[in-house]
Amino acid sequence: MLRWARLGTRSLHTARARGQAPPLLPTGWQAVIGIECHAQLLAPTKLFSPTPPPPLHAPPNTLVSSFDAGYPGTLPCLQEGAVTAALKAALALQCQVEHVSVFDRKHYVYADLPTGYQITQHRQPFARNGSVSIRFEDGFLSSPDDALDIPIVQLQLEQDTGKTTYAATDDASQVCLIDYNRAGVALVEIVSAPVLRTPEQAGAYVRKLRQLLRCVGASDGNMNEGSLRCDANVSIHRIGEPFGPRTEIKNLNSIKFMMHALDFEIRRQFTEVSQGRAVEPSTRGFHEATGETYLLRRKEDALDYRFMPEPNVGALHVSPAQLAALAETLPELPDARHARVRAQYGLSVRDVNVLLRLNVDDDGDARTAQMDAVDYFEELVRLECAPQAAANWTIHTLPKFLGQMRLAFHHNPVPPAALAELIHMLDEEIITQSTAQALLRTFVREKKIPTRNGCLAIREHVHENNLSRMHDDELRPLCQEVVRAFPAEVEAIQKGKHKVLARLVGEAMRHTQGRADPAHITRLLTDMTGASIGK
Known part of the structure; x- marks a missing residue:
């Protein structure tokens, strides 16, 4: 069938x-x-x-x-x-x-x-x-x-023609209703x-x-x-x-x-x-x-x-001069933009495809005036973010949080400068990936960015709320406590059951509230459990 x-x-x-x-x-x-x-x-x-x-839902024949x-x-x-x-x-x-x-x-x-x-x-x-x-x-x-x-x-x-609507009447017959608002539309x-x-x-x-x-x-x-x-x-x-x-x-x-x-x-x-x-x-x-x-x-x-x-x-x-003048006013077309972005920033075909049509549904609304994803990405690069990092945050992380709030990209409440600040703080190891994502999620959810005297105050917000990345002097005592608290797991690791290490890493991360790099925790615990072998 x-x-x-x-x-x-x-x-x-x-x-x-x-x-x-x-x-x-x-x-x-x-x-x-x-x-x-x-x-x-x-x-x-x-x-x-x-x-x-006529705008959508205009009263008929007005x-x-x-x-x-x-x-x-x-x-x-x-x-x-x-x-x-x-x-x-x-x-x-x-x-x-x-x-x-x-x-x-x-x-x-x-x-x-x-x-x-x-x-x-x-x-x-x-x-x-x-x-x-x-x-x-x-x-x-x-x-x-x-x-x-x-x-x-x-x-x-x-x-265009008018719009015809068929409606049932009380006697089960049909009437034909005509709305001429659309008649003559170009x-x-x-x-x-x-x-x-x-x-x-x-x-x-x-x-x-x-x-x-x-x-x-x-x-x-x-x-x-x-x-x-x-x-x-x-x-x-x-x-x-x-x-x-x-x-x-x-x-x-x-x-x-x-x-x-x-x-x-x-x-x-x-x-x-x-x-x-x-x-x-x-x-x-x-x-x-x-x-x-x-x-x-x-x-x-x-x-x-x-x-x-x-x-x-x-x-x-239509004269050639009219056409030439009109052509001068047109924006960069999609194919030219695709080729330029890919060549200029070294992005993959797939990443550029996503950038060019991010948050544009197949049958959804057009947004020609607002900043689109490519504009947003290029502003991040202009603010000295690495192109691939800027692309990843623009096409993966940010849309995920916007989607959770049912916000289209053109309603994104996070300006490029705020996301660029998070990326810079991540690169400078001031915050972790987990903290950066948590902050971005909060900015999207609350539609509010920390400012002070009209300027971004994200770094101050991180410091005042104790969100800074934990470093060696804080993590070593924490990892030592974990090793002491789980002797059976340490013994299993020393016998070659290295997958057990993941449990210790998870326990340590739970106490850091996302403020530590999991790879750093893993290195410290590997050293500590390995060091105990020779004792």
Whole structure:
């Protein structure tokens, strides 16, 4: 049966990416996948009206201009902010931006499309021939050497539609409720070439695409809020033979669900072919609860959109000077940043991967303005922390304590200067690793750093609370007490049962309250128990 066991299957995708799970298709077969993404642009207005885009949970039909509602006689006016955001997206995706592009009408009749047509760019989109590079990331590609460049066929500006909600009535019938707040919101449609071969590659592509859009501030990419939606086109064929019939899976609002949908659809198509049936070209939906795709309409039933030039919107002209000026304002892009951080600081691919996407959920919120993990790490290095130590604390220790308090990295209450002070005190052997972690945990939990007269006072806090590392003159008497208190264990050690030493080390550490280095305690106790052999 083709049903998923349950949707907690990221582990399956991870295992297959690492070569630890069976492939989707037998040897000699492959899938062909192309992705169309609709990203809501971060613009102050809608695409053709000055109305602001609706925030999440805005009351229905409160942000609708006369043009958005399709009132007769109203005309579109292309808004500069939306165009700027779209151009940022094109630059981030390394596209060739057309100096002249035009708009078209795409006709179809749905209740959430008040004019009966959508203004889009069918014939001459504003950008073409881009590229997105995906490389090794856990759960998607199998090794640090894996890489795939996905061509971007085109980017086009278009309007969003309204939102339809179906509600039951008292007589068990349904009513259709329309919220036009979203009608006219500026979208960019991003069409990839069909070069993806696995759900894992598709997941890596969408995640990287969203990272690029967020990086330049073109879109927040919040799939859980509908700001980024995907349609996946998939077919299967024997390698060396023509592509098979294609199905399109519509309105996937999660990377995880997109991967599940592709996984199911590839299996479904192979089952059809292996049982002698033809795969029907069709448009399909995805049922999140069952993990199955389902038929929406057959391709022969597809709508005739009757594209025609949009008579009320002139051509969009973009000069080379405009593009060059906009490119100067863009931040460092993820691939360039990845290469620079790895080369500059000597970190592993895995560490840099984590730094670049720390605390960014696959379907979570975008945080483009706040200090991210790379900024935090580089500030630690600027404050003279060793790069590997700075990376370890940034990607391992600090996130662990933030997670315990359910805090995202962008809500981290510990400034880099405070963590740098802990790392320096650890290097100077003023405190132990255990104490440093305990202090960091306290800073995160209490959201408060010791200060005095506006300056950090962590060293004073350590001294006043007797948290300094214990040294030889304090540890020797303590270890001697432990040796005297456990004669049977000492005798066992002297007879060669060296694992018993761990109990003595644990007992000594218990009395130090984390203020001693376990390795130092181990050396002292080894010397003391060894010295007693000759007595």
